[in-house]
Amino acid sequence: MKTLELRGGTKMPALGLGTWKSEPEEVYSAVRAALELGYRHIDCAAIYQNEEDVGRALNDAFTAGDAKREEVWVTSKLWNDSHAPEQVRPALETSLRKLGLDYLDLYLIHWPVALRHGVALPTGPEDFIPLSEVPLESTWAFMLEVSGQGLAKSVGVSNFSEGMIERVSEATGRAPEANQVELHPYLQQDALVAACKRLGVVVTAYSPLGSPDSAAMMGRRDEVPLLANPTISSIAEAHGATTGQVLIAWAIARGTSVIPKSVNPARIAENFAAADLTLSAGDMAAIAALDQHRRMVDGSFWFLGETYSPETLWDD
Numbered sequence: 001m002k003t004l005e006l007r008g009g010t011k012m013p014a015l016g017l018g019t020w021k022s023e024p025e026e027v028y029s030a031v032r033a034a035l036e037l038g039y040r041h042i043d044c045a046a047i048y049q050n051e052e053d054v055g056r057a058l059n060d061a062f063t064a065g066d067a068k069r070e071e072v073w074v075t076s077k078l079w080n081d082s083h084a085p086e087q088v089r090p091a092l093e094t095s096l097r098k099l100g101l102d103y104l105d106l107y108l109i110h111w112p113v114a115l116r117h118g119v120a121l122p123t124g125p126e127d128f129i130p131l132s133e134v135p136l137e138s139t140w141a142f143m144l145e146v147s148g149q150g151l152a153k154s155v156g157v158s159n160f161s162e163g164m165i166e167r168v169s170e171a172t173g174r175a176p177e178a179n180q181v182e183l184h185p186y187l188q189q190d191a192l193v194a195a196c197k198r199l200g201v202v203v204t205a206y207s208p209l210g211s212p213d214s215a216a217m218m219g220r221r222d223e224v225p226l227l228a229n230p231t232i233s234s235i236a237e238a239h240g241a242t243t244g245q246v247l248i249a250w251a252i253a254r255g256t257s258v259i260p261k262s263v264n265p266a267r268i269a270e271n272f273a274a275a276d277l278t279l280s281a282g283d284m285a286a287i288a289a290l291d292q293h294r295r296m297v298d299g300s301f302w303f304l305g306e307t308y309s310p311e312t313l314w315d316d
């Protein structure tokens, strides 16, 4: 498996398993199946509310000899209600306890959005805290501190724009090691990917298949689902591959890591095999032409009231 080297020298496997929306009872078998197949990268988050089940699967796999702890890259994320400096370490410790691990490979600030402590998802404007009260720079400084304490080998951010990365880097003298953002052919974000490369920030592509199972939750109508796009379909046909495999191979070919989510054993295997698919320059050019700057996870859940807006959240 190809790996991406972070600035601190750790090596992230390019292909991992996503776990958002994976029900607790499904995620255990998904993670066990993935590790048996050879996946060595699992993407988690406190807000996915399934870390205990992921942790059980990891530890059972270690006991069964399917993989060793040091071979598996585990990422988790600081939820928005724990951005205050004194909340960062306890939040990380809670994730570690649930996952049954004594360190994470990567810990990310999940969103550049702050919520009142104890709020999982906001229901009104009063649930938000402006970044002027809990600056990203101070949250980032405490992420660096917990990393220094050995609780996370690497630390980074998610859903950060170039400007946000530059701000926290300038304030602390240390840039995030990774940025996890939405990337797929309908949302290619070339400028952000290039900026991260320039700043030495490894990029992970989330929702690489177009996140079909979040459409209802996000109030989205996917007229031409990415997995059914005719260009992707014809490339898939030419390679004797599936559209999902083309989307995953595209992400890896761009130099990003990629974390497709599945709880279906056949699709978990199908997605893993995509690491062996090589796209041609012509395939890459045809996919480049599909960009629509279209977000599947558009952050609209953060825009209740006036504290956060698309302009403050995204560089768009």
Ligand code: NDP
Pocket: 017, 018, 019, 020, 021, 043, 044, 110, 158, 159, 180, 181, 205, 206, 207, 208, 209, 210, 211, 212, 213, 214, 227, 242, 244, 245, 259, 260, 261, 262, 263, 264, 267, 268, 270, 271, 297
């Ligand atoms: P994906 O783009 O990975 O799509 C997941 C959906 O595709 C599920 O419905 C899954 O169904 C289906 N699927 C999986 N493989 C295939 C296949 N080969 N063919 C057809 N359908 C398939 O969406 P996500 O939004 O879940 O993104 C992936 C991961 O990225 C998340 O799970 C999470 O870990 C991370 N993420 C991070 C975010 C952040 O803010 N940092 C935001 C969003 C995602 P089934 O399970 O039934 O196979």
